[in-house]
Every structure is written in structure tokens, then in C-alpha cells.
Amino acid sequence: MWLMAAFTFREAWRKKVVLLAGGLTLAYLVLYGTGLHFVGSKINGNPAGPQNIFQQMEYVLLFVMGVYLASFLVAGLAILAAVGSVSGEIENGTLHALAVRPLSRRALLLGKFAGQGAMLVVYAALFFLALAGLVRWQLGLAIPTLLPALGLFILEPLVLLAVTMLGSVVFSTMGNGVLAFALYALAVVGGMMEQIGAVIGNTSAVYTGIITSLILPADAIYRRLVDGVVKGLAAGGPAGGQGPVNPQMMLGPFGTYSTPSDWMLVYTGAYVLLLLGAATYAFSRRDI
Numbered sequence: 001m002w003l004m005a006a007f008t009f010r011e012a013w014r015k016k017v018v019l020l021a022g023g024l025t026l027a028y029l030v031l032y033g034t035g036l037h038f039v040g041s042k043i044n045g046n047p048a049g050p051q052n053i054f055q056q057m058e059y060v061l062l063f064v065m066g067v068y069l070a071s072f073l074v075a076g077l078a079i080l081a082a083v084g085s086v087s088g089e090i091e092n093g094t095l096h097a098l099a100v101r102p103l104s105r106r107a108l109l110l111g112k113f114a115g116q117g118a119m120l121v122v123y124a125a126l127f128f129l130a131l132a133g134l135v136r137w138q139l140g141l142a143i144p145t146l147l148p149a150l151g152l153f154i155l156e157p158l159v160l161l162a163v164t165m166l167g168s169v170v171f172s173t174m175g176n177g178v179l180a181f182a183l184y185a186l187a188v189v190g191g192m193m194e195q196i197g198a199v200i201g202n203t204s205a206v207y208t209g210i211i212t213s214l215i216l217p218a219d220a221i222y223r224r225l226v227d228g229v230v231k232g233l234a235a236g237g238p239a240g241g242q243g244p245v246n247p248q249m250m251l252g253p254f255g256t257y258s259t260p261s262d263w264m265l266v267y268t269g270a271y272v273l274l275l276l277g278a279a280t281y282a283f284s285r286r287d288i
Contacts, residue, residue: 006115018119021077025123028073029130032066036138057250059141060233064226064254066131071156071222074124078157079180081120082164084173085112086283091173105283113165113276120157128153145232152225156218159268160184162275163216169282183216191219198258206258213260217268223256224265230255 039062084091086109128150132143143149163183167176194209196202213220230251 015081017080018077018123021073021080021123025073025127028070029127029134032131033134033138036062036134040139056141056233057230059135059139060230061251061254062139063131063135063141063143064229064251066135067128067153067225068222068254070127070131071153071218074120074127074153074157075160075184075218077123078120078160079164079177079184082112082116082161082168083177083180084168085116085165086168087171087173087176088168106280109165109169109280109283110276113161113279117158117161120161121154124154124157125150141233143229143232145228148228149225152221152228155268156221159216159218159221159272162272162279166275166279166282169279169286184218187212187216187218187220190215191223192253194258195223195253195256209258213264214267217260217264217271220260220264221268223258224260226251226254227256227259 040059132146135141135143160180164176164180167179170176171179190209190212192209193205194213197205197209209219
């Protein structure tokens with residue numbers, strides 16, 4: 001399995017979609033850093049960091065906006081990198097050569113997941129650290145919960161990878177890609193509805209968002225990341241706490257008014273394992 005993981009990891013970096021994602025990521029970081037420079041200068045950026053809770057939350061808004069948009073790039077890479085992991089190789093006959101080797105289907109599938117997952121973890125980690133570094137460089141804002149936030153950020157592509165891997169076993173490459181992107185869009189829209197519902201006190205909208213998070217907990221991971229960053233900054237920031245203003249209200253749709261619980265993180269871990277188990281079982285029974 002580990003040999004397959006190493007082979008998949010090496011091959012993943014050679015895919016055109018990864019090279020394209022790398023170019024888009026670099027362009028995004030240049031654009032984001034330039035925006036931080038000019039916006040930070042306009043709102044009186046201070047190399048020593050924000051001087052009050054309001055300026056602090058302006059900086060946090062810039063950071064979480066960057067993370068929110070970066071999530072789309074990471075999610076897109078996770079889906080496109082794995083969309084044809086099994087179905088594509090069956091369609092072009094590549095998997096037939098691997099099937100005759102002394103390698104179980106379970107080891108083959110888990111090796112592919114481990115290799116692609118390692119590639120996505122490295123990519124997402126570098127991306128997130130670059131965003132945090134730009135915010136620190138241009139605005140003087142250090143992220144006190146950097147490691148927990150980093151862990152949550154790299155969890156999102158692993159969830160999408162598990163979904164896409166199962167879809168690659170069950171559906172065709174085209175059908176799997178459509179399904180994976182549709183589920184991700186559903187999760188994003190549902191998460192936005194949940195936050196809006198929490199603000200206006202609409203219980204139905206909140207429950208709708210929770211249901212979509214159970215279907216695909218991608219947006220819930222982002223919301224938990226934002227909640228941790230805001231709480232960490234508010235506790236250690238210049239205001240010494242939230243004060244009379246709820247910082248989440250200053251983040252608009254990028255904030256988290258309805259915060260996912262610890263149980264949602266537990267569910268996310270179980271979700272990945274369950275989908276991997278289902279993919280392994282389906283692959284063992286598929287006729288190739």
C-alpha cells in the first residue's frame with residue numbers, strides 16, 4: 001500500500017491540473033498580497049499590529065476572506081485530482097495492468113488515497129501558511145491559533161478527496177465530477193443559509209444548513225476555523241476580549257454565528273473513514 005501511496009504522490013504532482021492549480025495559486029497570492037498592501041495602508045495599517053478591536057476585526061475580515069476564497073481552489077484541486085482515480089483508469093485500461101500484480105484492491109485504493117491526500121495536505125498547508133504570512137507581513141496581524149486553524153484547513157480537501165474517491169469507484173469520471181462539485185456547492189450554500197438563519201433567528205434555515213453539513217461537512221470546517229481564529233484574537237488582542245461588540249457580526253457572511261460543535265469534528269473524522277470503507281467495499285465488488 002505504501003509503495004502505491006508513494007507512486008501516487010509522485011504522479012500527483014505531475015498532473016496538469018496540479019500545475020494549473022499551482023499557477024492559479026501563485027497568481028491569487030500575488031493579487032491577495034497586493035490587495036492587503038493597499039487596503040492595509042488605507043485603514044492605517046500598523047507594523048505593530050491592530051490597535052483596537054475594530055481595526056483588529058477589519059484585519060481578521062481580510063484574512064478570513066482570503067481563506068474562504070482559497071478554500072475554493074483547494075476544493076477544486078481535491079476534486080479534479082481524484083475524479084478519475086479509479087473510473088478513469090478503468091476507462092483507459094491502466095488499472096488492468098495493476099490488477100494482475102500481487103496487490104489487493106484494498107491496498108490499491110488506500111494507497112491512492114494516501115498519496116493524493118499527502119499531496120493535498122502539502123499544497124493546502126503551504127497555501128494557508130502563505131496567506132497567514134502575507135497578513136502578518138502587510139498588516140502586522142499574527143494568528144495565535146495558527147496550528148489548529150491549519151489543521152482544519154487541510155482537513156477540508158481530505159473530506160472532498162474521500163467523497164470523490166468513493167464516487168470514482170461507483171460512477172463514471174464525468175458523473176463523479178458533476179456530483180462532487182454539486183455536493184460542494186450544496187455545502188457552501190447550505191452553510192451560508194445557516195449563518196443567515198442564525199442572524200435573523202430563522203430556525204428552519206439553521207437546520208437546513210446543519211443537514212447540508214451532515215451531507216458534506218466542508219463548510220462546517222471553514223466555520224469552525226473562523227470561530228477559533230476570532231476567539232483566539234479576541235482573547236489575546238488589544239481589547240482583551242470581545243467587549244460590547246460581537247466580533248462575528250463584523251465579518252458578515254464570512255463569519256460564523258452558528259458555530260459547529262466538537263461533535264461535528266468527530267463526525268467529520270468518522271465521515272472520512274466511513275466513505276473510505278464504502279469505497280473499499282464497492283471497489284472489491286466492482287467488475288473491472
